[in-house]
Amino acid sequence: MCSPIIAKGDHFLGARGRGAAGGHESAASRYHTEMLRNTVDSWGAPAKLFHWVMAALILAQIALGVMAANWRVSPAKLELFFWHKSTGMLILALVALRLLWRLANPVPLLPSGMAAWERAAARLGHLVLYALMIALPVTGWIVNSASNVPFRIFWLVPLPAIVAPDEPTADLVAEVHGGLAALLALVLAAHIGGALWHHYVKRDTVLTRMLPWRTP
Amino acid sequence: MTKIPSLLWLCGLLLTGSAFAADWKMDPAGSKLEFVATFEKTPAPGEFKEFDARLRFDPDKPAGGSLDVTIKITSADMNIPDVNKEIRGKDWFDYAGFPQAEFHSTDLRRDGKRYVARGTLTLKGVKQPVEVPFSWTASADGAVMEGELLLSRGAFGIGLGEWKATDTIGPDVKVKFKVKLRKG
Numbered sequence: 001m002c003s004p005i006i007a008k009g010d011h012f013l014g015a016r017g018r019g020a021a022g023g024h025e026s027a028a029s030r031y032h033t034e035m036l037r038n039t040v041d042s043w044g045a046p047a048k049l050f051h052w053v054m055a056a057l058i059l060a061q062i063a064l065g066v067m068a069a070n071w072r073v074s075p076a077k078l079e080l081f082f083w084h085k086s087t088g089m090l091i092l093a094l095v096a097l098r099l100l101w102r103l104a105n106p107v108p109l110l111p112s113g114m115a116a117w118e119r120a121a122a123r124l125g126h127l128v129l130y131a132l133m134i135a136l137p138v139t140g141w142i143v144n145s146a147s148n149v150p151f152r153i154f155w156l157v158p159l160p161a162i163v164a165p166d167e168p169t170a171d172l173v174a175e176v177h178g179g180l181a182a183l184l185a186l187v188l189a190a191h192i193g194g195a196l197w198h199h200y201v202k203r204d205t206v207l208t209r210m211l212p213w214r215t216p
Numbered sequence: 217m218t219k220i221p222s223l224l225w226l227c228g229l230l231l232t233g234s235a236f237a238a239d240w241k242m243d244p245a246g247s248k249l250e251f252v253a254t255f256e257k258t259p260a261p262g263e264f265k266e267f268d269a270r271l272r273f274d275p276d277k278p279a280g281g282s283l284d285v286t287i288k289i290t291s292a293d294m295n296i297p298d299v300n301k302e303i304r305g306k307d308w309f310d311y312a313g314f315p316q317a318e319f320h321s322t323d324l325r326r327d328g329k330r331y332v333a334r335g336t337l338t339l340k341g342v343k344q345p346v347e348v349p350f351s352w353t354a355s356a357d358g359a360v361m362e363g364e365l366l367l368s369r370g371a372f373g374i375g376l377g378e379w380k381a382t383d384t385i386g387p388d389v390k391v392k393f394k395v396k397l398r399k400g
Binding site: 073074075078079082147148149150151152155158165167 | 255256257258259260261295296297298302378379381383384385
């Protein structure tokens, strides 16, 4: 009855021991330690959780934003904007945590055999994704501040203004926000296309190592 | 000969009616009429930039006084350009149909340290009985009356059609006023 618990404990100690000794350990213990931290060839559970939660939020966010911007003036439009803004601030908070986690962890290596330009494109694509995950909420925040709309994130946290109320600023930054969203859609298409290309054409582990139910 | 006694009698009637109630005029520079709606449970403040209050009032003997207020509805400003455009329309204030709101008291009374003006508010063509509580602060050059009351926007047809729903834009609107008065 107790053996699984003891076994888990052993693996946990094993994980600690590895850092100190840097020696060998069983495949089973590596399985458990790599549940959390990234390694040079796998993503840990927190990195996967960040990836998929934010993927879902970002897709929902794009849909909310497109609907909010195009809906006729009505309570529904205001509701859509409310959820779009709240989700945006949630994404901004999550991307800050995600960046900290990424900086504190190794990043799995790209598969060998990729051309230099492919590596450069992959790095640039991910850099742009992170930049947009920050720039989109921040420009949205600027639009909200400049348009002087009172807003509490999920009805709870009042969002402080980061710029003074000014209609031309609101209009201009709203254009920038829309342009960045279009860029995000393009880079996301490349991101998803790239993952599928790695999986079906290159037949490497780039896609599968990010799947939540797989542990290479 | 009969004219003088009757005039005196008329004066006496007016004096007993109003006791020592003085006439007060509003100083627009020191006065403010604000309203606070709610949007997604968050206060959304606005202001009527033009309004006028006339008061006959003796703080020691409020009965017999009167308060009359006219509000230029078209001077509403909610600090958000898109909202300011929206509230002009028929669903909201209907600037074209009802450019002015009025309050006329029927009686004034003391309520503890404060006062209450009871009367009728005409807003967007709808007449509703309203109680306006206020404090009175006398100063060397005049007085300041301040107070706030809660109005239900639905009672005045402000927010029609799908805007009647109160989950996005709340049902209550707080009205806050500070009126600087001079004797005159």
